Amino acid sequence: MYQQIYDPVGGSLLLSSALAALPLLTMFVMLGWLRVAPHIAAFVSLAICVLVAVFAYRMPWATTLNVGLYGAAFSVLTVLWIIVNAIWLYNLTVQSGHFAVLKDSFARISPDPRIQSIIIAYNFGALIEALAGAGTPIAISGAMLLAIGIKPMKAAVLALVANTAPVAFGALAVPIVTLAQVSGEPFGLLGAIVGRQTPILAAFVPLILVGLLDGRRGIRQTWPAAVVAGLAFGAAQWIAANHISVELADVFGALGSAGALMLFLRVWQPVQPGRIEDVEPSQLAVARHDARAVWIAYAPYILIIAIFSLAQIKGVQQWLSAGTLRFPWPGVDIVNAAGKPVSSVFTLNSLSATGTLLFVAGLLSAMLLRVRPAAAVRTYGATLRQLRWAIPTVLCVLALAFVMNYSGQTITLGRWMAQTGPAFAFLSPVIGWIGVAVTGSDNSSNALFGALQVAAANETGIRPALLAAANASGGVLGKMISPQSLAVGAAAVGIIGQEGAIFRKVIGWSLLLLLALSTLVYLQAGPLAWMLP
Template sequence: MFHQTYNPAYGSLLVSSLFAALPLASMFLMLGWLRISPHLSAVIALVFGGMVGGFVYGMPVLTILDVAAYGAVFGLLTVCWIIVNAIWLYNLTVQSGHFAILRDSFALVSDDPRIQAILIAFCFGALIEALAGAGTPVAIAGAMLVAIGVKPVKAATIALVADTAPVAFGALAVPITTLAQVTGISFEEIGKHVGRQTPVVAAIVPLVLIWIMDGKRGLRQIWPAAIVSGFAFAITQWLSASYFSIVLADVIAALVSAGAIVMFLKAWSPVRLPAGAFENAVTTAPVGAALRHSRKELMTAYVPYALIVVIFAIAQFPVVQKILATGTLKFAWPGLAITTEDGTAISVVFTLNTFSAAGSLLLLSGILSAFVLKIPLRASIDIYRRTLVQLRWAFPTVLGVMALAFVMNYSGQTTTLGRWLAGTGSGFAFLSPVIGWLGVAVTGSDNSANALFGALQAAAAHETGLSAALLAAANASGGVLGKMISPQSLAVGAAAVGIIGQEGLIFRKVIGWSIALLTVLAALVYLQSTPVLAWML
């Protein structure tokens, strides 16, 4: 039995927090500035996490190893399972030639690659996040951006930054469901509050994507389309979360945003770029290339992604969920017995979702896609084998990071960091989103961060006199901005665009945007806790 304590270093929360921050700080330092390979960075950070857990928090060595194994297996059967099947599906379409057709087809909407990036990463990515989540939109959108000619590093950066605003309502609002369970606040109240925070970020994300894509020139020439897309998404997400459906907030917002930009392009056209304007960033197909393909070829090219949407949507029906649940296996992870500081037992139940896991649904999408694309069984299996070889260096990164997350969580390090940030009185409203951001940066999941820190946010609200619903929502909203710097997401993005091993470079591209958008959100939440913006709630 391991009993957690949150002030283990001389009874000081500050000193304990400095120790607890060491593993994360070392990883970000190695990834961002020392340029050490991501899998080696993950292993070194895991060693630091284990040392802090053992020497400072008193967790036995065998327990540390067991918890690390728990996290690694969890990562293998969730994150890695998603990556493999998402990239396999992408490789199937490349092998069949349909991804080239898909690339050409985007020119029918607009031959401007900047607008195509908004449609793919922001609109379509949000739709995939709404139904699947768990890194799937980063993998799919990143690969699609490369297919239209966006250079790999830029494609991964755009896909990661775009996958922000929809995350809190992702996977049909599962993160909000988790918050309601751990805080005791109603699902509707938390959803409404999240719906008054993340739309502010959503409104400006397309502008950020254009800046990443083409800097000042892009903003000057494309801002009307970015504004239409961002505000259509934000307003729809706000209205849906407030009055219609929290569960479908992202689905509706993504479809409305895509429809708005398509309609807008019928009345407005961007400045035509001169030849070679994107020679160092993107090469995109002209309209004529798309017109050379038949309607059947164009429709077939979209089938794999239509299948993803349909399969994940069907999987949400209660009767289908019941059928898929027959393949779910749950058991207590062997050798672990852990309690919190107050003696409450911590669940160490491992859930193996064989049928309902996002990776399994992606596998089904790939199998059906191979049939539609007329790829022989032997060729499909060979492509799967080559996909595993392609991702061989992504796996150790994911497994190391997930092991580190579990060691930090179960030893008490993550809670120490959260409690330290919570000790700021009324100013905690500003730091509340930072806790969610930190949780997702560590775990790679808004749902996990909500499970980890939701109760802490509610307790802090009680002690500071702030709104519990506001702070709980801030945990989810802040978490969406930690998604882009999470090592798991970086590994997915790098794998999707074919630059495994360059996660550190991608991290340096996105960290500034993550912190900048987090600052905006933190200021918003703080003002919502005061009479200045309390009316928004």
């Protein structure tokens, strides 16, 4: 049995943290500056993580490798099964010709691709995040942006940046549920505090999107629509999280923003921009389609919403849970520094998994789109070939995350930051950001650091619920730089191997928004405490 240690150097948490950070620093440097292929960067980072676990944290070789295998196996249902089926569904719509109809329907709302990017990446992406989460909105909205003529690199960047504010409430607020379980703070209180942090970020995201697509001209010409979309999303998310339903905060935000934007566009349209560098001019022509063709084009996405909504009904949940197996991962016998067992339960939720529900949506979509079974199977095979380099990247990243977590490396980083006293309120979101950057999941980050945030709050005199909520809010900004998310975004737009280039384009926005959120949380711990419930 392995007992975790959090200060392997002994007496120097700073040096121990430097060791613990080596795998992450290696990955970010290789992706962002050395421009190494992502699957190679992930493998090298995993190798360094294993060496740190074995030689610094004194984790046995067999346990370390087994934990890495556990993480890789965990990624199959939680990440890969989702990515493959989400992109397969998109490829089916392209092959059938209905995605062109969908593209033209967006153009009828507004012919401006900058406005369309808000509707697709921000509004529709948030709705998919509300129901499915786990990278699905990045895959689907990235592919949809590509279909309206936005060039692949820019489509991936827009999809990643847009997938920020809704993440904390994703999959019907599962990250908040997990946070409440591990922190001991009330679910409603945590949801309300997160609902007074992320909506402020959400208000600015549409402006960032149009700026990314068309620079200063884009902001100057479209700011009224971007402000309406952002403020409506933030206000609806705020109201829902505090007064209606934490679980439905993203649904209200997405639909409220889309509705307000469409009403606003009835009385105002931006100046036509002319040539936009990252938009293919040939894609801007709008064809007319009858109502039936438009409904069929939207059918796959309506099916996704309907299937995931049905899956939340208690009776359906019970039926789907019949296919779930839970068992301790063999050979992973680990206790924390206090001697308490660390959970190593592997959940094989074959029926209720997000990827399975997407697969069902794909099967039904193929029938609605009249794609022959043989063609659907060939498309699935082509999707797997399309993802041939994304798959090993995800496997290595999840293996790295599990080795870091189970050896104690991640806790070392969190404890080092917690030594800053009252200033920890500023760093609290950074811990959530690191957690999502490593694991790719706000839910996993909350499970990992929720209790640590509360413990640090009790030591520093800061309100525990605030720091716990800050972990979830900070995590949303780590989503866009997570290697998993980068792999999903690159795969969705067909530029696998360019994850490093995407990383370089989004890291600045991730850090800037993190700085803004950290400042807000620091002020909420002091002069802005009146903002909290």
